[in-house]
Amino acid sequence: MIELPQLETRITAALDRIKTGLxxxxxxxxxxxxxxxxxxxxxxxxxxxxxxxxxxxxxxANAQLEERVKRLRERQDGKLAKLxxxxxxxxxxxxxxxxxxxxLRQVNAELRDINVQLRVAVSAGVSEPQLVNKAxxxxxxxxxxxxxxxxxxxDSILQELTPIIKQESVDATG
Numbered sequence: 001m002i003e004l005p006q007l008e009t010r011i012t013a014a015l016d017r018i019k020t021g022l023x024x025x026x027x028x029x030x031x032x033x034x035x036x037x038x039x040x041x042x043x044x045x046x047x048x049x050x051x052x053x054x055x056x057x058x059x060x061a062n063a064q065l066e067e068r069v070k071r072l073r074e075r076q077d078g079k080l081a082k083l084x085x086x087x088x089x090x091x092x093x094x095x096x097x098x099x100x101x102x103x104l105r106q107v108n109a110e111l112r113d114i115n116v117q118l119r120v121a122v123s124a125g126v127s128e129p130q131l132v133n134k135a136x137x138x139x140x141x142x143x144x145x146x147x148x149x150x151x152x153x154x155d156s157i158l159q160e161l162t163p164i165i166k167q168e169s170v171d172a173t174g
Contacts, residue, residue, distance in 0.1 A: 004072055011065045018058050021051065093159060097152040104145040111138045 114135040121128045 004069060004076075007065050007069045007072070011062055011069075014058050014062055014065075018055060021054065089159065093152075093156040097149070097156060100145070100149040100152045104142070104149045107138065107142045107145045111135070111142050114138050 114131065118128075118131050118135055121131055
């Protein structure tokens with residue numbers, strides 16, 4: 001990405017040099033006085049041929065630089081697409097974890113409420129089987145919610161570690 005501005009600067013400088021060379025050529029080359037032997041026209045033809053070859057070289061260099069800029073832009077766009085995909089995946093993972101944690105908090109709040117009701121019933125000396133059953137069901141749901149939150153967290157960690165592990169195995173074999 002850092003090379004793009006440098007390449008653009010080099011291309012611009014090359015084009016400026018070409019323009020300057022053409023400007024100097026037009027100001028330095030007054031109308032030749034031909035004495036009939038063709039010596040001056042040969043010198044001018046040689047000079048034009050030399051400048052033409054330099055122009056061709058600059059155009060070739062310019063085309064090569066433009067091609068490099070094009071490849072760099074394509075590579076940069078590819079990396080940007082990968083990053084956007086990675087961000088999207090991370091957001092989805094974070095959303096899932098947040099949803100599981102919210103469910104866990106809700107179930108734990110219900111469990112605390114049922115436990116308070118059970119304490120009140122026990123302190124009053126009343127045995128209420130439906131409260132005991134409800135407390136057990138809520139506790140099972142709390143355990144499931146905890147497991148789901150842990151699984152979401154592990155999935156998130158695995159998503160982050162998988163590319164690192166793949167790269168390390170490629171580096172170890174290659």
